[in-house]
Amino acid sequence: MNIVITGATKGIGRAIAEKFAQPNTTLFVCARNYKDLKDLKADLEQQGAKVYIKKTDVSKRKQVLAFAEFIGKYTKKIEVLINNAGVFQQSTLTEESEGVLEQMINTNLYSAYHLTRALLPLIHANQKGHIFNMCSIASEKAFPNASAYSISKFALLGFSKVLREELKNKNIKVTALMPGATWSNAWAGVELPEERIMQAADIAKVVWSAYQLGDSAVVEEIVIRPQLGDL
Numbered sequence: 001m002n003i004v005i006t007g008a009t010k011g012i013g014r015a016i017a018e019k020f021a022q023p024n025t026t027l028f029v030c031a032r033n034y035k036d037l038k039d040l041k042a043d044l045e046q047q048g049a050k051v052y053i054k055k056t057d058v059s060k061r062k063q064v065l066a067f068a069e070f071i072g073k074y075t076k077k078i079e080v081l082i083n084n085a086g087v088f089q090q091s092t093l094t095e096e097s098e099g100v101l102e103q104m105i106n107t108n109l110y111s112a113y114h115l116t117r118a119l120l121p122l123i124h125a126n127q128k129g130h131i132f133n134m135c136s137i138a139s140e141k142a143f144p145n146a147s148a149y150s151i152s153k154f155a156l157l158g159f160s161k162v163l164r165e166e167l168k169n170k171n172i173k174v175t176a177l178m179p180g181a182t183w184s185n186a187w188a189g190v191e192l193p194e195e196r197i198m199q200a201a202d203i204a205k206v207v208w209s210a211y212q213l214g215d216s217a218v219v220e221e222i223v224i225r226p227q228l229g230d231l
């Protein structure tokens, strides 16, 4: 099975990569830090998977397309695409600096839009596929201190819904993931009891089980929160 994951070196993306990495799996992964990618490749190959890495800034359309071209050199078929890479920044609509929204939209929305369009021919060629888009609880609920982030994640959910409708009859599943607070770099330095925030491994388990369903069923949306609710 061939799988593509953006932003796979840390946090949720890494947990998903670890879950899917098996002897019969080839992973194509990207992030901006090349050393992290090399370390990830070494770790996942120990699990028996074949791993191809490419340094990519997904907020840049040209680099997204170069990543897709890179993948196309090694395979003509992709089964799973996980649009995971994303950035979070605290900001308010009234006070955020110029360009914050553009940066969030480029990284959290256009990345998924351009990569999905570029890889769809390879997913079609596989005659069966599953696309996961890493949205957020901020895709359906506005958080006052996450204005630009929230706007970008609402848009990503819109993208996911449109994709679902378009691919319904093509044997390609589309799942929008909407996690709440999950331990990752984004929470570095935050002093909270461990159980207050979810583990990335639990998000990976949910992705894996949605992927495991039979051909006639698709999980369209997954909302997953800390047991104690939002922060």
Ligand SMILES: NC(=O)c1ccc[n+]([C@@H]2O[C@H](COP(=O)([O-])OP(=O)(O)OC[C@H]3O[C@@H](n4cnc5c(N)ncnc54)[C@H](OP(=O)(O)O)[C@@H]3O)[C@@H](O)[C@H]2O)c1
Binding pocket: 006, 007, 008, 009, 010, 011, 012, 013, 030, 031, 032, 033, 036, 056, 057, 058, 059, 084, 085, 086, 087, 088, 107, 134, 135, 136, 137, 178, 179, 180, 181, 182, 183, 184, 185, 186
């Ligand atoms: N953690 C949460 O509480 C939470 C909740 C809901 C949704 N999410 C979403 O889940 C996804 C993953 O978040 P996370 O918390 O796991 O983040 P994380 O730990 O900061 O990891 C982000 C990953 O994406 C990569 N990345 C970031 N910007 C990139 C760019 N411009 N181009 C390419 N790769 C990039 C990072 O590597 P480099 O820095 O090397 O590029 C890293 O591998 C995001 O879409 C986020 O919005 C997170």
